[in-house]
Amino acid sequence: MPLLRVPPILLLIVLNTLVHAVPVLLAGVVKAVLPLRPVWRACNPVLTGLAESWIAVNTWMMGAFTRTRFEIEGTAELRRDGHYLVLANHQSWVDILVLQKVFNRKVPLLRFFLKRSLFWVPVLGLAWWALDFPFMGRYTRRQIAKNPELGRRDIETTRKACGKFRDIPVSIMNFVEGTRFTEAKHAQQASPYRHLLKPKSGGVAFVIDAMGQGLHSILDVTIAYPGGRPSMIDLMADRVPAVRVKVRQRPIPAELVAGNYQEDRAFRACFQQWMNGLWREKDGDMERLLAG
Numbered sequence: 001m002p003l004l005r006v007p008p009i010l011l012l013i014v015l016n017t018l019v020h021a022v023p024v025l026l027a028g029v030v031k032a033v034l035p036l037r038p039v040w041r042a043c044n045p046v047l048t049g050l051a052e053s054w055i056a057v058n059t060w061m062m063g064a065f066t067r068t069r070f071e072i073e074g075t076a077e078l079r080r081d082g083h084y085l086v087l088a089n090h091q092s093w094v095d096i097l098v099l100q101k102v103f104n105r106k107v108p109l110l111r112f113f114l115k116r117s118l119f120w121v122p123v124l125g126l127a128w129w130a131l132d133f134p135f136m137g138r139y140t141r142r143q144i145a146k147n148p149e150l151g152r153r154d155i156e157t158t159r160k161a162c163g164k165f166r167d168i169p170v171s172i173m174n175f176v177e178g179t180r181f182t183e184a185k186h187a188q189q190a191s192p193y194r195h196l197l198k199p200k201s202g203g204v205a206f207v208i209d210a211m212g213q214g215l216h217s218i219l220d221v222t223i224a225y226p227g228g229r230p231s232m233i234d235l236m237a238d239r240v241p242a243v244r245v246k247v248r249q250r251p252i253p254a255e256l257v258a259g260n261y262q263e264d265r266a267f268r269a270c271f272q273q274w275m276n277g278l279w280r281e282k283d284g285d286m287e288r289l290l291a292g
Helices: 002-033 037-063 094-103 117-119 124-130 141-146 147-167 184-187 202-214 232-236 264-290
Strands: 068-075 083-088 111-114 171-176 216-222 240-249
Touching: 002 232, 037 094, 037 111, 068 094, 068 264, 083 094, 094 111, 094 171, 094 216, 094 240, 111 117, 117 124, 124 141, 147 171, 147 202, 171 202, 202 264, 216 264, 240 264
Parallel strands: 068 240, 083 171, 083 216, 111 171
Antiparallel strands: 216 240
C-alpha cells in the first residue's frame, strides 16, 4: 500500500520542477545571449530565488506527505551571505534532499560539481547549467595516467567555476567519498572507517586553492539514517522513520590554502592527513547519530 503514494507524489515533484525550471531556463538564455557583467548580476538573484523556491516546495511536500523526523544540529550560526565549502558523507540520493532541507535559505544556494553526462538530463540539465553548476569529466586515475590532459581539464573547470563564485555568496558542495556508500565498496576499499568510505582529497584541495581567501569556512555535514540507507522510493513511500544531521563549522587551516596538491608530495600528504582526521571524527559522529 505505501507504494500507491509514489506516483502522485512523483507527479507533484515533476510539476514543481517544470513550473520553476521554465523561467530558470529563460533567465539562463538571457545570461548566455548577453554575457555582460551587469546582466549576469541582474539575472543571478532571479535564478537563485527560483531555485530556492523549487527546493522550498519540495521540502514542504516532504513534510506534508511523510512522517520522517528530522533531527538537525549545528545550523545556528549560518549566514546567507557566506562563502562556504560544504563537505558531506554520501549514502543515498536522498542525501541531496536532506542537504537542501537543512541549508535552503540559511546559506547561499548549494552548487554541486556534476558529471558532464548529467547535462543531458531533461529539463534539469539545462537548469543546472543556467545556475552555473560546474560540469566535470570525473575521470578515473587510469584514464588520467593515460592522458594527463584530462586531469588538467577538470582542474581548469574548477578554477573557472570558482572564479565566478568569488563575486557572489556561494556554498560549494562536495561529496568527498566520490560515490555512495555500499557494503561492497566499503569492503573493496578496506576502508579504515566503520560507516564511511575513504575520503578523496583532490577535489577539496582544488576548490580551496582556487577560492583562496574567498571561503569563510567549511561546513562539515554528517548524515545518518537510523532506519537504514533509504532510496528515493523509500522516502516517497514514507519508509524513512528518521534522518539525523550534524553540521560542524570549521576554519580552513592557513597552511592548506596555498599549496600545489598535484606536484608537491609533502603538501599532498599533509592535506590527506587533515582530511583523514576529519573523516575519523565524522565516523565517530556517525556512530553516535545511528545509536542515538
